[in-house]
Amino acid sequence: MRRNHTRTPLIEAIERHRSIHPISFHVPGHKNGLLVGDHPFYQGDLTELSGLDDLHDSHEAIREAEKLLGDVYGSLESHFLVNGSTVGNIAAILASCETGNIVFVQRNCHKSVLNGIRLAKAVPVFIETEWDDAGTALGIRLDAVKEAMKAFPQVKACVLTYPTYYGYTYNLKEIIDECHKHEVICIIDEAHGAHFTLGSPFPESAMEYGADMVVHSAHKMLPAMTMGSYLHIGSKRVDAHKVKEYLTMLQSSSPSYPIMASLDYARSYVGTFIKEDLDQTLEGIRELINGIERIHPQLIVQQADDPLKLIMRLEGRTGYALQELLESVGVYPELADPNQVLLILPLVKKGLSFPYTEAIGRINKALENEPMVEVIPMEGISTSRRTTPFSTLALSLEEMDGKVEALISLDDAEGEVSAGMVTPYPPGIPLLVPGERITADVIRRLNEYIVNKANIQGHHRLADHCVYVYR
Ligand SMILES: Cc1ncc(COP(=O)(O)O)c(C=O)c1O
CATH class of the missing domain: 3.90.1150.150 (Aspartate Aminotransferase, domain 1)
Structure with a gap:
């Protein structure tokens, strides 16, 4: 039987604490908001006091709140995250892969996935993405995964983004089933799908499809505060102890109570959605x-x-x-x-x-007053997408470590190996990844972003039309 999702144990604990008009001789420095004129934003910003539990060693309100979370998503174990899906992806990858392990990864993934693979010193094999004619990423195909599996039967984990940023889904269940035939751990970055648990007309959720770990940005699609996310463990293939260990290492030892309270609220919101x-x-x-x-x-x-x-x-x-x-x-x-x-x-x-x-x-x-304009057919991204179902880096991590970087004009970069991660933000999907060979298509797309003055994060000097490459 489902638990009572009108309960919000952490919010209740915070309210109980506030109702006694406590005097703060503890962090945070705003002293329950007193030093900022009792601004309501600050009043629930507490710390690990008696009755308020501890994210990294939870037994009370946070434990109960995480149990309720697991109940909504049908997980073996669920965790509150206070550093976004970013930390969830990185911890999930670190807990699943060791140095040199092959990881299948959707090429148009969020940068946190690539950073996680880099930190794990694992070896990415990029599975190509399908695009529609307007250049919207649609997803990946089972055949592409099967092809990659033939080439890399020793693959350890598969990290997929589902849904895409633009809300597209694909045959994830078949891909997960195929991976499980080979005992490959499936980590699903479902940052944009925390509401899929509600069922039709929303797509099926990765947890229902049998994913081993799922990461949700509760702050994207549910009413949680920015940085509030969830990590769910769905199977025994995952070393839950390692996941917890990495989450403790990677997240602040002073996790934000307002963020955690909002995660409790967001779970109750979705858990009582009728x-x-x-x-x-x-x-x-x-x-x-x-x-x-x-x-x-x-x-x-x-x-x-x-x-x-x-x-x-x-x-x-x-x-x-x-x-x-x-x-x-x-x-x-x-x-x-x-x-x-x-x-x-x-x-x-x-x-x-x-x-x-x-x-x-x-x-x-x-x-209303915009004129009709002539439409010049766009050179769709689909027309220039790669022809191989998967690709690998041109340089391994060790090879990159010993290399010297050079700064060259973007116009001369075709065929060179990128030394920087270059990421239009949003959506946070890198166009260049360190160690990857730069193609004419990527240069064209980067130019498109530059002309349109998009915000581009990363290691580059695009203001001078230059990128870093390994020579
Ligand atoms: C697909 C995807 N995964 C992960 C992230 C990182 O999420 P967060 O901002 O919660 O760290 C994002 C952020 O935009 C994303 O779009």
């Missing part, structure tokens, strides 16, 4: 789509496999131009790319509301 709440959510989405679809003849609205992800394109304009138009009326999308913008829609419970009508009015204002 049909009426779903109806309210879907009704809002329908209102939005109906309201914006007819605003402009060149506006294309596309719902992803996840109904909470909405892609908008304005033909003849880049995603950045559309983002600028929307922001000019105070409507802020999650991200823009050269072709489109992505909206992340809310899970709205009955009794709550979201300003969809206002949003439609504003989008109408932003686009």
Whole structure:
């Protein structure tokens, strides 16, 4: 029988503590918010006091809250994370792989996955991604995994991103089943799918598909605070003790109580989400789509496999131009790319509301006077995608360690080996990875990001049109 998800043990413990009007002679330095004028943001920012448990050695409220979390997701064990899915991915990989182990990884993964593989000194084999004609990543194919399995039968783990940032899913169950035939540990970065546990019309969740570990950014799709995430252990293939050890090493010894309390709240929110709440959510989405679809003849609205992800394109304009138009009326999308913008829609419970009508009015204002423009067919990413189902780094980690870096013009970089990770952010998916050979396609895509003044993180000097390579 499911547990009572209206309970929020950690929030209750914090409220109990606050109700006694405690005098703080402890960290944090704002003294229960007193030094910041009792600002409500600070008041629940406590520490490991009696009754408030300890994330790294939990027996009381946090333990109970994590048990409730495991109950919602059907895990063997679940953990609160206070450093995002970033720390979840890194800990999951470190706990599963040793130096030299082969790891299959979806090439368009988040940078934390690649950083985890690098820290584990494991060897990535990149499984290629399918793209649609607008350049949206769709997912990976079972055949690609099978091909890679033939070439690398000793593979130890497989790290996949499901759903993609844009809300697309793929045949994950078949891939997990194939991996399990070979005793390969499946780590699923489900950062954008913490709500999939709600069932139809959301896609099936990685836990239901039998994943060994699943990481959720609760702060992305559930009402948790930024950096609040979950890590779930789904099978005995995982060394749960090692996972816990890495989480303790990698996370602060002073984890944030507001973040943890928000994780407790987010679990209760999803754990008590009922049909009426779903109806309210879907009704809002329908209102939005109906309201914006007819605003402009060149506006294309596309719902992803996840109904909470909405892609908008304005033909003849880049995603950045559309983002600028929307922001000019105070409507802020999650991200823009050269072709489109992505909206992340809310899970709205009955009794709550979201300003969809206002949003439609504003989008109408932003686009109503936009002229029709001639559409020049774009060179889709799909037209230039790699032809091999998988690829490896041109240089191993050891080989990279001994190499000297050179700074060269991006225009001369084709065929060179990248020394830097170069990541447009958002979405945080690296275009260049250290040790990977630079292709003409990647240079073209980087140029597209540069022209559009996208934020590009990493080790590069793109402001001077230069990148670091190994010589
Ligand atoms: C697919 C994916 N995985 C992992 C992360 C990292 O998540 P967090 O920001 O919670 O550390 C992100 C962040 O954008 C992401 O999109």
